[in-house]
Amino acid sequence: MLHGIFYCIILNKPIGIFDSGVGGLTVASAIKRMLPNESFVYFGDTRHSPYGDKSEETIRQYSQRITKFLLEQDCKAIVIACNTASALAYQVLCDSHPHIPIINVVDPVVNHVGSKINNKVGIIATRATIKSDMYRKKLKRLNPKLHIATAATPLLVGVVEEGFMNTKVSAGAIEAYLGSKKFADVTTMILGCTHFPLLQREIERFFEGRAEVVDSPELVAHYLKMVLQKAGLSSTTSEAKYRFIVSEKTPSFARIAKMFFGEDIKLEEIVLR
Ligand code: DGL
Numbered sequence: 001m002l003h004g005i006f007y008c009i010i011l012n013k014p015i016g017i018f019d020s021g022v023g024g025l026t027v028a029s030a031i032k033r034m035l036p037n038e039s040f041v042y043f044g045d046t047r048h049s050p051y052g053d054k055s056e057e058t059i060r061q062y063s064q065r066i067t068k069f070l071l072e073q074d075c076k077a078i079v080i081a082c083n084t085a086s087a088l089a090y091q092v093l094c095d096s097h098p099h100i101p102i103i104n105v106v107d108p109v110v111n112h113v114g115s116k117i118n119n120k121v122g123i124i125a126t127r128a129t130i131k132s133d134m135y136r137k138k139l140k141r142l143n144p145k146l147h148i149a150t151a152a153t154p155l156l157v158g159v160v161e162e163g164f165m166n167t168k169v170s171a172g173a174i175e176a177y178l179g180s181k182k183f184a185d186v187t188t189m190i191l192g193c194t195h196f197p198l199l200q201r202e203i204e205r206f207f208e209g210r211a212e213v214v215d216s217p218e219l220v221a222h223y224l225k226m227v228l229q230k231a232g233l234s235s236t237t238s239e240a241k242y243r244f245i246v247s248e249k250t251p252s253f254a255r256i257a258k259m260f261f262g263e264d265i266k267l268e269e270i271v272l273r
Helices: 002-011 025-034 056-072 083-096 107-114 127-132 134-142 154-161 168-178 196-207 216-230 251-261
Strands: 015-019 040-044 077-080 102-104 120-125 147-152 188-192 242-246 267-269
Touching: 015 025, 015 056, 025 040, 025 216, 025 251, 040 056, 056 077, 056 083, 056 127, 077 083, 077 216, 083 102, 083 120, 083 127, 083 134, 102 107, 102 216, 107 134, 107 188, 107 216, 120 127, 120 134, 120 168, 127 134, 127 147, 134 147, 154 168, 154 196, 168 196, 188 196, 188 216, 242 251, 251 267
Parallel strands: 015 040, 015 077, 040 242, 077 102, 120 147, 120 188, 242 267
Antiparallel strands: none
16 A cells, blocks of 8 residues: 555656756647646756757756756656757766656657658758757668758747747748758658747748648657656646746746747746756
8 A cells, every 4th residue: 555655656756847948848838738647847948048059068067957956856757858958968868867767859750750761851950959960860770761951040949039930030031941952852841949849830831731840749748658658657646737947037038938838837947056
């Protein structure tokens, strides 16, 4: 009996989710929808955002510090809801915490896309993610026949943060990046940045049905569900609790957090030392 109670306490611990800022809330939102019984603690490193132009070493240091904090909050699993940190810090985090399930946002997408035949894949992401070449390496390992075109599209991050979706600004930036010849015949488009799901419909319209634009947050949430089930860690409670923490709370982050998560949320500020 006592064993059962202790077991439930472990299962009902929260999941730790982190991102460089508030973009990872697109992933948190998909997790809330697909796993309504799971509690989570979200940490957005807004004080150090964006990660996309930072060095590998710095991104690893920040990711280590946040993971340590989330584990101190008693999290049972970690979701790296940031493509840049997934590309550069995933292995280091797994090596440092071998007994905790850690999932990144790259692998679920690679598994989904890599199994398709006759596929030409386009990838857009931050400079650091593109420079790491992580998507290409993982896709090629799975399917050496894939044709892959990539581009760093940092301006799209700013477009989303400033709320310029569905405007001439977003249309111009999408055209400038995706109108490039290298993307002309892609059949699958990977949005390799947690900000870009907010541009998904516009990018779909840009391709006029010629390319599938992959919904990464849904794939990540689905993958997390499988990992928790496999590890016997799925929650048993129907009263999920959510915490949203940022390392710097400004009115602008509060405004865009709502946009990314799709509903009002209360942000706490905690500075990690
Ligand atoms: N969250 C980051 C990502 O998914 C984008 C923003 C940043 O550069 O920090 O890569």
